[in-house]
Amino acid sequence: MTGDANDETHEDTNGSPDERRARRIAAWNGARRRLSEGLPAGTIAGRLARLAEEGAAVHDLESGPDLYGDGIVAELEERTAALLGTEAAAFFPTGTMAQQVALRCWAGRTGSPVVALHPMAHPERHERGALGRVSGLGTVHLTDEPRPPTAEEVREASEPFGALLLELPLRDAGFVLPTWDELKETVAAARERDAVVHFDGARLWECAPHFGRTLPEIAALADSVYVSFYKSLGGLSGAALAGPADFVDEACAWRHRYGGQVFQQWPAALAALVGLERELPRLPEYAAHAKVVAGALRAGLAEAGVPWFRVHPEEPHTHQFQVWLPYDAEALTEAGVRQAEEEGTALFRVWSAPGPPGLAMTEVTVAAPGLEWAPEDVRGALAAFLARVPARGRSD
Template sequence: MIGPMDSSTEPPDGAVEEAGELSQARRRAAFRGAARTLWRPGTDATLAERLAELTGTAGDSHDLSDGVDVYGDGVVAALEGRVAELLGTEAAAFFPTGTMAQQVALRCWAARTGNPVVALHPLAHPEVHERDALSVLSGLRTVHPTTERRQPTADEIRDLDEPFGTLMLELPLREAGFLLPTWDELNDLVDAARARDAVVHLDGARLWECAPHFGRSLREVAALADSVYVSFYKSLNGIGGAALAGPASLVDEARAWRHRYGGQVFQQFPTALSALAGLDRELPRLPEYVAHARTVADALRTGLTRARVPWFRVHPEVPHTHQFQVWLPYDADTLTRAAVRQAEETGTALFRGWHPGAAPGLSVTEVTVAGPGTEWTPADVVRAVAGFVARVPVPASVPVPGPDGEAGSGPR
């Protein structure tokens, strides 16, 4: 299992740095200063730049003569209405974090079904990134339909050997490579849960970019589930925040728990405004990003093959969303140093941070293709791969284990 995608790394060769914070500052400066990148997250920006962006775009998404929000009215309520409309649900509630929204949803369903057991993948966000909050705060228990690095199957849901009240599906499953089931498989999963008298909750932190893979609208995807959580910063480049959408009675109950959890924030207009701007500016472009991610993934394979890397994997081969993984047989620090050096020396940031993979000497990075990435041609990607590999010490070509534990003997 891959652990959380952290940001730790050593400084590039020849750099004199004391410890993590300085190293992080150098890495951030390198990627922020790169003229060419596949995406430019909000964390690259300065405070002044983020404020300027917000004031420059917010007026296109909401009337700025409106009064400020107070405990969830005004622009926050407008955002909630927008989300409910987009997803086709009765209501939606804004939350300061997705972790809070999802915990509240799952505890509400546990109370309604009378069953505190949640079936979910062991690589799902609550299991990897939330410090056991489901059990510590809500007394819930989890079961895993599969430990394979893929979405569960309907048969695995039907064959679980104990009852569960909620099936939580993370769409896409980030840690496994931003993987999605097919539309038919998703319907079968929902049917299998219903046959077990369970409700279905979608962890849709990145749901916004899933529609192209399914060939369906967001409303059609959301309609399969009893509740849906969506994020405003992962794909929409907002400041933060999340929403829980579903039946009005569930959302009303969730608002009560939001207050108990400390999520009834006095004013949240900057976050809400940035979310509305993201829905207006980024959401319509996500299908374009998904399509170009497939072009980039194919070009990465070409570039890595030409560079004679001893083994690699672009996973999945055809990205399901605008994000995917690249695996290489080198340690994470070496690869991150190469990425930083490439950004500093050439102004091109192909990859960012690398992280230890599923076996010693194997590392993984996440590739995101957004607005800046759509300007890259396949030839641009191949050249960038050559520049990156040239900065990586290349060992002799030997078989190395893949992320699934199988051996690989050369470029794939």
């Protein structure tokens, strides 16, 4: 069964928000063909069984669970520090806490409570003003352009700051990165102002192909680095803060004060070790194929005669990118759900409207399942998706 462009009878307006969300997740996870893994689903028993099966390949499951960060958590910290080439690393339950602690520690060391960062950076957009309300820090913005700040903008900042936070990649701007030379110049400009540099590297793991450098080479540019264990690696939760040993020791003291000294964290640590072993080596392959998928989407949208569209960046910097269309976000989300339910194909997931009225955006992630999609598969799935967008959902 397929939908007609003029069919307006399938818009999902029934049920509570939780019920509608459950329907979307069930549709995406039930799809036979998708570009990346689905959202967490299934039973607790099923997820524990999968974790035990996969975890046996990376850790001795006959060993005891961790207590306040020893055992498997300490092993994960050592593995992370080795991968990033830093002296030490500390596990945190969330990236929000890790970065709060990092920037608070640097404020104490530099004597400046001001952090320079992009207004689209995660601490500004997605943490409810925690830098100011929890840690007593202020922020200064170097640019409003949807891209990382340049060296010139760092040098010309009108206010002093003690730390420069660079989100790599800048997710809300389209998972965009500077070039390697641009990154080095921006870091050097911060040093000229006697500022330390912190990398918000929630997705740093997949940046190496774009820069053409190893993870230790990238991390070496910064004074501290935060990485996530679930955004790209498929872990359950958790993050790490990496840097000099004395800095990490201080961060651990603040981690305790912030409530991050958790009694046991072995499930998250085990899942993170699985991700480092299984997903990390494949990220360059995912990033390369994302360029193929993005090119096929551009070609398909042009062939379909869509009045305006944008695939951003045109050539993705990582394995994630944005797609913009001139249609209603709810109608596009519903079209994707119907395609997953009716055809078993999940091309797009949630659409939002973060830009001008009449435009909608979705984020596309290409991971292991997406490697099987040839350009013609992408164009075919796109055509079937557009056929399900109702006439009233189009702004043309």
